[in-house]
Amino acid sequence: MPLRREPTLRQRRLGTEMRKMRELAGLGGSQLARALGLAPTQVTQMETGKIGVSAERLRTVAAACSCSNTPLIDALAEMAVERRKGWWEEYRGTVSSDLLDLAELEETATRLIAYTITFVPGLLQTDAYAASVFARAIPPLPQHEVDVRMEFRMKRQQIIRPNGVPYRAFIHEAALRMQFSGPKVLAEQLEALIRHSETPEASIRAVPFDIESLPGPSENFIYAEGAAPELDSVQIDTTHNSLILDSPAPLASYREILDRMASVALSEEESRDFIRQIKKEIESKHG
CATH class of the missing domain: 3.30.870 (Endonuclease; Chain A)
Known part of the structure; x- marks a missing residue:
């Protein structure tokens, strides 16, 4: 999957919230990558909005980070599936x-x-x-x-x-x-x-x-x-x-x-x- 050259504000915000989840869980990027079966660079790219994240992957990340904030997870999942251009x-x-x-x-x-x-x-x-x-x-x-x-x-x-x-x-x-x-x-x-x-x-x-x-x-x-x-x-x-x-x-x-x-x-x-x-x-x- 090619990297996004210019992630939008919402794409960057989705990545930021994933990073916040990881940090609140006390996990490093490499630790989360191992839990997800990904390369550490992929975690970095997700958290900077450089690559897309599916709603399923977002929920997997939330589970790996022990995040139980359902309204936030649901809102982030909606952001993950947004495709329309403004x-x-x-x-x-x-x-x-x-x-x-x-x-x-x-x-x-x-x-x-x-x-x-x-x-x-x-x-x-x-x-x-x-x-x-x-x-x-x-x-x-x-x-x-x-x-x-x-x-x-x-x-x-x-x-x-x-x-x-x-x-x-x-x-x-x-x-x-x-x-x-x-x-x-x-x-x-x-x-x-x-x-x-x-x-x-x-x-x-x-x-x-x-x-x-x-x-x-x-x-x-x-x-x-x-x-x-x-x-x-x-x-x-x-x-x-x-x-x-x-x-x-x-x-x-x-x-x-x-x-x-x-x-x-x-x-x-x-x-x-x-x-x-x-x-x-x-x-x-x-x-």
């Missing part, structure tokens, strides 16, 4: 692997929770707002790259639809007031947020400046829930790239952050009124 694969070689991984993470999540402090979440951005965000990149992006990123983002936004991935967003007041291309673009973006908030597909809650303390980090992030809690992920925006975390400790930390965020953010109805007020202020000041 729409984002059409962009491989055109956009960065970080963006491909983000699109795959969003499409395969059971629920998405976003928190932003510098700009409106990408899945809720209008065309004009997104274009203005891309235009602020340093160094400047070539126009053809802006165009493909715009197209890619608009396709990502299609997950917010009836029967799509449930979406929840906490948006800090700083992001609601940040202007990337003037008051008109921002006012239109705020109006779009209000419309989104009135649909059952999206829950939008504002985090105002005057809360007692900010219960979260200073970076934007997306918490993607998986088919089992162990398969959750956190995607974090950084200055130069995107990080995806899946270790238990950071997942637990971000779950706590979101629980605290939910306790201090405005309600959905209060958030709509809050966004309307900011929009009114901007239009009054710059009208």
Whole structure:
């Protein structure tokens, strides 16, 4: 079987979870290989997503590692038999692997929770707002790259639809007031947020400046829930790239952050009124 040149995010995650099983069982790669009747290199290739794993092999690995977490094993078995290519694969070689991984993470999540402090979440951005965000990149992006990123983002936004991935967003007041291309673009973006908030597909809650303390980090992030809690992920925006975390400790930390965020953010109805007020202020000041 030829090795995969570029394993997808899910293929790599399946391998990572198999490695976690092995390590929790206190087994080395060579020990697991002997138990399975494989060469040690095959175990390494499975754990890096370089070769495929059948559902039967996955369950054999789980048994060899004495893993009794049935929901996790079942979810991993489903991942093992996935064969369809996502729409984002059409962009491989055109956009960065970080963006491909983000699109795959969003499409395969059971629920998405976003928190932003510098700009409106990408899945809720209008065309004009997104274009203005891309235009602020340093160094400047070539126009053809802006165009493909715009197209890619608009396709990502299609997950917010009836029967799509449930979406929840906490948006800090700083992001609601940040202007990337003037008051008109921002006012239109705020109006779009209000419309989104009135649909059952999206829950939008504002985090105002005057809360007692900010219960979260200073970076934007997306918490993607998986088919089992162990398969959750956190995607974090950084200055130069995107990080995806899946270790238990950071997942637990971000779950706590979101629980605290939910306790201090405005309600959905209060958030709509809050966004309307900011929009009114901007239009009054710059009208």
